[in-house]
Amino acid sequence: MLKVRVIPTLLWKGLGLVKGVGFDSWRRVGPVLPAVKVYNARDVDELILLDINATLENEWPDHDSVNDFSEECAVPLTVGGGISSLEQVLALLHSGADKIAVNSAAYADPGLIDAAASRFGAQCVVASIDVRRLDEGGYRCFSHAGTQDTGREVLAWARELADRGAGEILLTSIERDGSMSGYDLALVERVARAVEIPVIASGGAGSYQHMIDVVQQAGASAVAAASIFHFTELTPAGAKAAMQSACIPVRRNFVGEANP
Amino acid sequence: MKIAIVNYGMGNLGSVRRAFEELGAEPLIANHPSALYDVNRIVLPGVGAFAEGMAHLDQGGWSDTLRELVGEQGKPLLGICLGMQMLAGEGHEGGVTSGLGLISGQVRRLDALGCSLRIPHVGWNEVCHAEQDVLFEGIPSAADFYFVHSYAFVPEQREHLIASVPYDVDLTAAVRRDHVFGCQFHPEKSSKAGRRLLRNFLSYSPC
Numbered sequence: 001m002l003k004v005r006v007i008p009t010l011l012w013k014g015l016g017l018v019k020g021v022g023f024d025s026w027r028r029v030g031p032v033l034p035a036v037k038v039y040n041a042r043d044v045d046e047l048i049l050l051d052i053n054a055t056l057e058n059e060w061p062d063h064d065s066v067n068d069f070s071e072e073c074a075v076p077l078t079v080g081g082g083i084s085s086l087e088q089v090l091a092l093l094h095s096g097a098d099k100i101a102v103n104s105a106a107y108a109d110p111g112l113i114d115a116a117a118s119r120f121g122a123q124c125v126v127a128s129i130d131v132r133r134l135d136e137g138g139y140r141c142f143s144h145a146g147t148q149d150t151g152r153e154v155l156a157w158a159r160e161l162a163d164r165g166a167g168e169i170l171l172t173s174i175e176r177d178g179s180m181s182g183y184d185l186a187l188v189e190r191v192a193r194a195v196e197i198p199v200i201a202s203g204g205a206g207s208y209q210h211m212i213d214v215v216q217q218a219g220a221s222a223v224a225a226a227s228i229f230h231f232t233e234l235t236p237a238g239a240k241a242a243m244q245s246a247c248i249p250v251r252r253n254f255v256g257e258a259n260p
Numbered sequence: 261m262k263i264a265i266v267n268y269g270m271g272n273l274g275s276v277r278r279a280f281e282e283l284g285a286e287p288l289i290a291n292h293p294s295a296l297y298d299v300n301r302i303v304l305p306g307v308g309a310f311a312e313g314m315a316h317l318d319q320g321g322w323s324d325t326l327r328e329l330v331g332e333q334g335k336p337l338l339g340i341c342l343g344m345q346m347l348a349g350e351g352h353e354g355g356v357t358s359g360l361g362l363i364s365g366q367v368r369r370l371d372a373l374g375c376s377l378r379i380p381h382v383g384w385n386e387v388c389h390a391e392q393d394v395l396f397e398g399i400p401s402a403a404d405f406y407f408v409h410s411y412a413f414v415p416e417q418r419e420h421l422i423a424s425v426p427y428d429v430d431l432t433a434a435v436r437r438d439h440v441f442g443c444q445f446h447p448e449k450s451s452k453a454g455r456r457l458l459r460n461f462l463s464y465s466p467c
Contacts, residue, residue, distance in 0.1 A: 001426060002377075003384040003404060043451050045384060046406075070274060076406055076449045093307070096274035098449055099408075118354070120270070121308040121342065123380045123408040167380050167408070198382050221378065251384035251404040254453035 003251040004215050004243060005045040005222035006236045008229050009202060010035055012051045012065075012081070019230050021178035023130070023146035029230045036069045043253045044236045046076045048101065048170065048200075048224055050128075052145050054082025055104045061088060063095040070096025078126055078170075084109070089116050093124065101170055103128040104143040107150045110164060117165025126200075127166035129158060131187060132174045139187055146174045154187070155194045162195040169195060170224065173203035178227050180206025188218035200224050208234065208242035215248050261462055264290040264299040266326075266343075268316040270308040272448070276340065279448040283459050293325035301462065302326070302335060305448075306342030310367055310411065311354030313342050323360060331362055336439040338461050344435065344442030345413050353411050363437045365415040373412060374429045380410040381425075387433045387445060389423040395434060395441055396423065397460050403453045405433070405445035412444065439466045 010032065011018050017035055018026040029035075032049075039047055049069060054061055061082050070077055079092050080101025089100050106113055106127065116125045130146050131139045131154050139154040150157075158169055171191050173184040183204045192199045198221035201214045205225035214220045228234050240250040265276050267289050280287040280303075287303075288295065296302055304326070306313055317323045330337045339347045348359040351367040359367070370379050386402040405425075412431040415421050423434035425444070434443045441461060447454035 001386065002381065005383050067274070071278060074279070074449070074451050074455070076408075076446070093272055094274060096272070096278070098272055098275065098307075098446075118309060119312065122410055123382065124307050167410075168382055196378055197380065198378050222383065254399070254403050254451065254456075 001249045003045070003249050006211070006239045006243070006250070007046045007048055007200065007222055007224045008039055008044055008236060009048045009050065009224045009226040011226060012049055013053050018052070019178060019226050023174050023177055032065070033068060033072065036072045039236070040073050040075065042235070042237060044075060045251055046078070046222075047073060048078045048080070050101065051081025055144050056147070058082075061092055063091050066092060066095040066097055080126070080128055084112065086112075086115055086119060089120060093120065099124045099126050101126040101128040103130065106161065107141075107143050107152065110160065113161055113164040113166055117167070122165045122167040125166050126168045126170050127161040128170040128172070129154060129161070130172050130174055133184070133187070142174060155190060158191045158195050162197045166197060168198045168200060170200045170202055176204030179204055180227055182206060182210040183214040183218070183220075185214060185218045188214055188220050192219035198222065208239050211239050212243055212246045212248065215243065216246065261285045261301065262299040263287045263301040263303060264296050265303045265305060266296070266322060267291050268313070268320050268322055270306055270313055270316055270342070272307055273305060275448040276303060276305045279455060279458055283455065283462060285462055293321045296325055296329055300336075302330065302337040304337060304339040304343035304346065306340060306346065308342050309354045310342065310345055310351030310359070311357040313346055314351070314357050314359060317346065317360070326360055327362070330440060334439050334466060336461070336464060336466055337362070337441065339442035340448070341409060341444060341446055344444055345411060347435070347440060347442050348413055351411070362440050363415060363420050363435055363442065364417065365413055365420070365435070367411050367413050369411050370427070370431070373414065373431065375427055375431070377428045380408055381427050381431070382408045385425050385427070387423050387425055389434070393422040393436060394464050395436065395457060395460050399453055399456055405447065405450040405453060407445045409444055413442065
């Protein structure tokens with residue numbers, strides 16, 4: 001049976017890792033490379049690394065750094081931030097990224113998703129969507145690290161991204177981000193129902209129960225989390241144990257090297 | 261042990277190279293088919309679409325060299341993901357396209373194989389093998405490996421299927437015909453279990 005993944009998200013800004021609340025009030029949480037090493041040593045299911053400055057400052061993703069990070073990563077690594085061309089995708093894949101996450105550039109140039117999926121395969125294209133809940137109800141997509149209102153409604157945009165060939169959706173609730181108050185279950189449920197591709201829930205994890213809820217009640221295929229792992233004693237391994245107790249299938253780590 | 265990793269412009273070469281380096285082998289990124297003659301093992305990696313992958317292999321002169329060295333001369337090869345699918349005779353992604361034909365079979369989209377769950381099949385899933393193949397030595401059946409694919413290999417002959425993966429239908433996880441191996445999952449991204457499988461491929465000696 002396919003396992004539900006627990007994915008630490010690393011937000012990378014300038015030289016280090018940061019974590020904010022509601023895409024704001026960034027706190028430094030340390031250097032990137034040691035964090036990648038620790039998560040790799042703990043044999044996490046997957047890692048997501050997002051450069052939150054690249055789009056805002058119109059920079060290319062930093063391939064040299066990605067190369068260093070991927071050297072330390074024996075599990076799947078998704079890299080995002082500032083990706084707006086096929087050349088950048090190719091360069092990141094050559095630097096050791098296994099999947100790339102596209103967000104802001106897709107609004108201006110949705111054809112980038114089609115082009116990346118047909119050239120590199122749908123399986124390496126993660127469409128990332130940052131969403132705010134509207135006061136009048138419904139959800140709106142925001143680009144550029146949550147700073148620009150795209151005017152797009154989330155379900156229509158998620159379907160369009162899937163139709164264009166995205167292989168997964170990384171769905172982040174901006175209000176819940178860093179709040180540790182739980183995932184936006186209604187948001188995840190609507191998107192997971194609207195598309196056939198896997199949806200990774202992001203934004204709001206503050207307890208293992210939140211992760212269980214978003215899988216069981218909202219249909220997430222994977223849970224991404226940052227603050228909970230940076231700022232509390234809770235760990236990806238602990239999350240998987242709790243999910244397993246709730247009858248959610250999780251990956252068992254292979255330890256069979258005792259008798260090589 | 262010299263290993264060539266075929267660089268036809270579409271693979272996640274970095275992760276594959278690193279995995280073999282960790283195991284103490286000497287992987288080289290082969291940028292031209294002539295580089296395949298001097299090595300003990302060939303790895304055909306790949307992420308991407310079948311038709312485009314085959315176009316790259318054909319245009320780069322790789323297809324003929326692989327058929328010669330692997331098909332005729334018996335050099336061991338491991339295909340990974342798209343690299344495994346292209347071992348087949350025929351693929352259905354991006355139009356019906358001829359593959360390398362090193363293991364007879366077809367590559368079909370998961371829904372055409374009766375799958376009704378989410379596509380692509382992404383994440384860690386159990387690789388099940390009834391009879392222990394050399395590729396899975398030391399790896400228990402149902403160990404988790406990392407998959408990410410929308411198409412699957414359907415071998416024409418049952419004996420070429422050496423492992424399967426349970427989604428809502430059973431899909432091919434690994435194939436083998438003599439010295440030609442292929443796995444749908446990514447051993448280079450499957451942590452310790454993946455490292456063990458790659459080590460088994462290095463240890464395999466054709467007789």
